[in-house]
Amino acid sequence: MERTFVMVKPGAVARGLVGEIIARFEQRGFRIRAMKFMLLDRGLAEEHYSEHKEKDFFGGLVSSITSGPVAAFVLEGPEAITVVRRMMGGTNPLAAEPGTIRGDYGLDIEANIVHGSDGAASAEREIRLYFKENEIV
């Protein structure tokens, strides 16, 4: 069993897609171990995306991710990190395969619906960033 961090981004929350997106992961068999509805402050957003701080899209990304509430989750299941990333689809929705979340719900790379950890180290880091130990059950 493996745990990963998933976040439904503000644009998708505003469109009322939280249930539909999380239902896909639950139907696949992943279990929710933690969930939180929250507004990210700038500091947390910058920390979350610190690997991108030198990129030209960093400012826009931080503005976008703090523009409204997000829904954050810890999901658990076999090979959760890889399988969740495959279900999300490619970063650019224009290239994401139909049938993936990013390939089915949007066209905008900055507001690409969902975030999922990209490896074991980032999953551990992101889960700790958003959840206290006793919030994961």
Ligand code: IDP
């Ligand atoms: P990922 O979300 O698929 O892991 P990353 O490369 O880690 O993709 O980028 C983090 C987020 O930054 C993306 O989900 C997307 O919202 C945004 N982003 C990535 N590349 C670009 C870009 O070229 N322009 C604008 N936003 C981008």
Ligand code: MG
């Ligand atoms: Mg990433």
